[in-house]
Amino acid sequence: MDRLQQAIQKARVERASRQQEPPDRTAPEPQPIPIQKDEVWSSLPEIELDQRTAARQRLISYSGGTEAAPYDMLRTKVLQQVTANGWRRVALTSPYSDSGKSTSTANLAFSLGRQAELRTVVLDFDLRRMGLAKILKQTGQYNMADVIQGTVPFHEHAVRHGENVIFGLNHAPTRNPSEVLQGRQVIELLEQIETVYQPDVILFDTPPLMSSDDSHGFLKNVDCALLLVVAEKTTLDRIDLAERQLAELTSVMGIVLNKCRYSSGAFGYEYGY
Template sequence: MIDDPSEETHPDVEDTAPRLPAVHDPAVYWDSLPIVRPNTETLERNHIITATRSHPAHAAFDMLRTRLMQALADQGWTRVAITGPTRGCGSSFVTTNLAFSVARLESARSVVLDLNLRAPALHGLMGLPAEHAMADYLQGALAPEEFLLRSHANLAFGLNNTPANNAAELFQDTMTSDVLDELQDLLCPHLMLFDLPPALEHDDVLAFLPNVDGVLVVAGAGESTAEDVTKVEQMLSEVKPLLGVMLNRAEGKLSF
């Protein structure tokens, strides 16, 4: 007797969502992703203020969200890299707050990947489990439904539990481009955010830029010199459009 293939299930998602349809439907695919809940205390401790909007500074991220989404829509773009000149500028902080702000737009689907492979941080900012290595996903060893976690109906994260020092080489592998294209085709996100490492420390950011439409630069007040910011602006704008430069922690606010 031949087994009925319709009875096959995927061990990672069968208890949390319906099986993937034979005919691709992005909405059903989103529903197939495992659901996780960020830790409220961890979010508060790490100043992820857009999760609750309890702090007035959330308005700055909402402003950034609206300006960014309008700019992307005008160009037909979806992929945004977020980086800073050096360590401590807060690119992961900005990425996470921006992601939660965009999630309030119910019609906008967003995917966020932690691509600071040398020092992954997104899972720690939210108190979420990171169950797989980003390197394995980018090399095609994991399917999106095995790797991604959904915190909202329209927001999914790809987290990283294993630091890697070969980020630049991995980013330039054609498999990375193929994996990202597959992700975009399957989930049809309106926004893809890539949290990248500092731009001036290694060539990781330059290696990844061919995969994005534009770049947001986060400068840290007290961390970034004017020379560093100028150097990053010149370096990145030669490769991809610069979507903005933000000053993080300027009197407790986000400046543009």
């Protein structure tokens, strides 16, 4: 990663020098420093899950097939709206905790990952918890707050699944997550990730809307959000309130009804066909 760091530092120095000097109207436009995207992605450590762990953690879209149909349908709907609106940053949130938000984020990521031409970055910004790390059975020393605050570079913290999915996980809860998520450093980190890794989609696992103000300061930085609610548990008035709060912060892509009970053939027949 030394060459990558040198390129980023060189770009910063050149940008600072241009800001101090009056613009030269006769000079040619500066060309961006080329960064090999494939090399940057492949340099990250790779994680693998065995089928037993994936099944135990309800990662039904990990290997695809009939059981993955609901998340594959969600993937297609997300990609249609992302493409139609020119969006890239997609947050997943919920009115309250225990809505299956982190599990759904992981499943959507694996579903996106099975489309080889797409590159997806998944960031766990629910800084009070270690949701995605626990689901993926990953351990480590740092969390995304350390990356946001510049203590740890993203490329030293991130892990890769396959060739086209990157995860940024939390391995410990964060003190003062609301302040971390509302700082200027979040914006700078996201801009850096988009410049260096050039993802097609960035998924954010964000905190529940009504449990704290963590998401309220951050969601202005995303293009849209999915609201996850629980069948037979989340009441209509809470859904309505959460949707109105979310609409004040970003574009609402849609509402996902999670933990539904349906007959075994509800998806399998058409999907098998």
